[in-house]
Amino acid sequence: MRRSGPIDVLAIAAQAVTMGDDVHVRTQAATNLLIKEWLPHLAGAGGGQVAAFARFLSANHLFFLTLAMAAARSLTEWAAGVPDSSIVTSMSRNGTTFGIRLAGSPRWFTAGAPEVGDALYHPGRGPDDGARDIGDSAVLELCGLGAAAAAGSPAVAQLLGGSMAAAAALTERLAAVCAGRSGRFKVPVLGNAGTPLGVDVRKVAEFGTTPAVTTGILHRSAGTGQVGAGVAEAPLSCFTDALTDLDQRLTGPPDQR
Amino acid sequence: MRRSGPIDVLAIAAQAVTMGDDVHVRTQAATNLLIKEWLPHLAGAGGGQVAAFARFLSANHLFFLTLAMAAARSLTEWAAGVPDSSIVTSMSRNGTTFGIRLAGSPRWFTAGAPEVGDALYHPGRGPDDGARDIGDSAVLELCGLGAAAAAGSPAVAQLLGGSMAAAAALTERLAAVCAGRSGRFKVPVLGNAGTPLGVDVRKVAEFGTTPAVTTGILHRSAGTGQVGAGVAEAPLSCFTDALTDLDQRLTGPPDQR
Numbered sequence: 001m002r003r004s005g006p007i008d009v010l011a012i013a014a015q016a017v018t019m020g021d022d023v024h025v026r027t028q029a030a031t032n033l034l035i036k037e038w039l040p041h042l043a044g045a046g047g048g049q050v051a052a053f054a055r056f057l058s059a060n061h062l063f064f065l066t067l068a069m070a071a072a073r074s075l076t077e078w079a080a081g082v083p084d085s086s087i088v089t090s091m092s093r094n095g096t097t098f099g100i101r102l103a104g105s106p107r108w109f110t111a112g113a114p115e116v117g118d119a120l121y122h123p124g125r126g127p128d129d130g131a132r133d134i135g136d137s138a139v140l141e142l143c144g145l146g147a148a149a150a151a152g153s154p155a156v157a158q159l160l161g162g163s164m165a166a167a168a169a170l171t172e173r174l175a176a177v178c179a180g181r182s183g184r185f186k187v188p189v190l191g192n193a194g195t196p197l198g199v200d201v202r203k204v205a206e207f208g209t210t211p212a213v214t215t216g217i218l219h220r221s222a223g224t225g226q227v228g229a230g231v232a233e234a235p236l237s238c239f240t241d242a243l244t245d246l247d248q249r250l251t252g253p254p255d256q257r
Numbered sequence: 258m259r260r261s262g263p264i265d266v267l268a269i270a271a272q273a274v275t276m277g278d279d280v281h282v283r284t285q286a287a288t289n290l291l292i293k294e295w296l297p298h299l300a301g302a303g304g305g306q307v308a309a310f311a312r313f314l315s316a317n318h319l320f321f322l323t324l325a326m327a328a329a330r331s332l333t334e335w336a337a338g339v340p341d342s343s344i345v346t347s348m349s350r351n352g353t354t355f356g357i358r359l360a361g362s363p364r365w366f367t368a369g370a371p372e373v374g375d376a377l378y379h380p381g382r383g384p385d386d387g388a389r390d391i392g393d394s395a396v397l398e399l400c401g402l403g404a405a406a407a408a409g410s411p412a413v414a415q416l417l418g419g420s421m422a423a424a425a426a427l428t429e430r431l432a433a434v435c436a437g438r439s440g441r442f443k444v445p446v447l448g449n450a451g452t453p454l455g456v457d458v459r460k461v462a463e464f465g466t467t468p469a470v471t472t473g474i475l476h477r478s479a480g481t482g483q484v485g486a487g488v489a490e491a492p493l494s495c496f497t498d499a500l501t502d503l504d505q506r507l508t509g510p511p512d513q514r
Contacts, residue, residue: 018411019276019286020445029276032289035296036315043299043311054300058293154275154445164445188277188411189421189446 003041007034009071010184012064017149017185017195023068024137024146025214025229026155030064031057062216069136072143079103086246087179088199091142091211091234095134095218100238102201102246109242111235116217118159119230130217133232138213144182144195147174147212147231151195152187156214159230164189170212170231171196177203177211201243210234260298264291266328267441269321274406274442274452280325281394281403282471282486283412287321288314319473326393329400336360343503344436345456348399348468348491352391352475357495359458359503366499368492373474375416376487387474390489395470401439401452404431404469404488408452409444413471416487421446427469427488428453434460434468458500467491 001007012033013021019029035057042054057063080089085103092099099110113132121129140146150156151164151171160166168189174196175181181194199211210233217228258264269290270278276286292314299311314320337346342360349356356367370389378386397403407413408421408428417423425446431453432438438451456468467490474485 029286029289032286032293035293036289039292039296039299039315040308040312042296043308051297051300055297058296157445162449164448188414191421192419 004038007037007067009067012037013068013071013145014184014186016064017145017152018188020152020154022146022149022153022156022214024065024140024149025159025216026153027064027068028061028155030068031061034064034067065137068145069139072139072145073136075143076139084246084250086201086243088142088201088204088211088239088242091138091199091213092136093133093138093232095131098133098235098238100201100234100242102242105245105249107242107245109238109245111238114232114235116215116228116230116232119217119228120159121217121228122226125219125227129219129227131220133213133215134218135215137215138211138232138234141174141211141213142199144185144197146214147171148178148182148195148197149185149187150214151190156231159214170214173209174199174211176207177209179203201239201246204236204239205243208236210236210239261295264294264324266324269294270325270328270402271441271443273321274402274409275445277409277411279403279406279410279413279471281322281397281406282416282473283410284321284325285318285412287325288318291321291324322394325402326396329396329402330393332400333396341503341507343458343500345399345458345461345468345496345499348395348456348470349393350390350395350489352388355390355492355495357458357491357499359499362502362506364499364502366495366502368495371489371492373472373485373487373489376474376485377416378474378485379483382476382484386476386484388477390470390472391475392472394472395468395489395491398431398468398470399456401442401454403471404428405435405439405452405454406442406444407471408447413488416471427471430466431456431468433464434466436460458496458503461493461496462500465493467493467496 013023016030021029076089083104089103090101093113098113099108151168157164157167178196179198179200182197185195186192213232216226219227270280273287278286333346340361346360347358350370355370356365408425414424435453436455436457439454442452443449470489473483476484
């Protein structure tokens, strides 16, 4: 990083979306674009640490995921400062509990974490090995990536039986509950439409449609790591609870209106 | 190459087709996949030559094109050994002349090289700078790449006004004059159909439809290099001439039948 200077994570993510990454379960194109950027600083540098890092980068096509999550968290941290908003700016899960927060409020609303469906497992692994939905990566779905970018991703389509139409349906389902479209992440097969952006808890409650999350599946046991990937369906009650709370914050309890 | 061992060029090309490369005018994904493969052998190796090569690789997203062309030439060289065939196994152009050969015959059939249409030019360049269709790269169109893989390529779509449907039409147009589909190169947005493979001169003549070639545009002056990219339409007469010759080889001249 000292040699290369700053990396524009979102610009790389935007390129990767046009190359089949949803930038959540699939970050192959983004990782390779990053490798290409760093190559002149890695090659010819000498030193065992550089060689070891290069071997790690070359073998880890999900390397970019962590950078994308951090960038998404920066975006939602900024958005969370908007007061009295119906836009979801936190969405996370820890294997037992699924939680969201709205912009302008520190309060978490939680429900049980879902199982991960539409899954493909690593060889020798199956549903009995997988934990319930887990991790901070669902922040990507709040920033126009993951399920929001599924429509352009053959890898996500593979999770859904292989059809690009099924992947597109995942994106359109998210679009139905979003406030707008990304001006940065464009999907060529959707006529270069922006990916859906800004999950609006009012729309979630109105349609009863929760965000789907394209996600890795971790083993039930700590430390075992990833066993597959699939699509998790966020539970509805935490969204309706958050909307009720927003309503009460804006208008007061029902008996005081 | 000595450090990494053999590279499976066609396997990388197949991955790249699912990542938006047509592997002719666009080889960004393929080049990056190759860089990822080579990274452990480039990093930490030391030496000024390795560093210089790494800088070259990092800055040349068309690096993979030359490898793909050589691999395609190997395939067509094999296919050219099939006797008395109507399948086109050579297709090349030199800026003034466009030529094809059929499998099983050494004879070239030529016509004037076309202008390259549907073009995007580098900044400051335009149609007056571009040579007529030129280069050996059209061999890719004979192997299921280039226009054959256009349907999955946002970069090719940009040459045609931005619509993925226009890129798909280019592929379907080629499919109409091909003998089959690739078992190796699959296009996700076409339901994972193989790319069209094996241009059949009988179909070209029957439909009057020639292969389109997604191609770089070179400057009219030697040594100036690439000024843009576009789509060239192969001239019909060399295909009909080749079919007439095949007919005569198989059945003798008309007056001796």
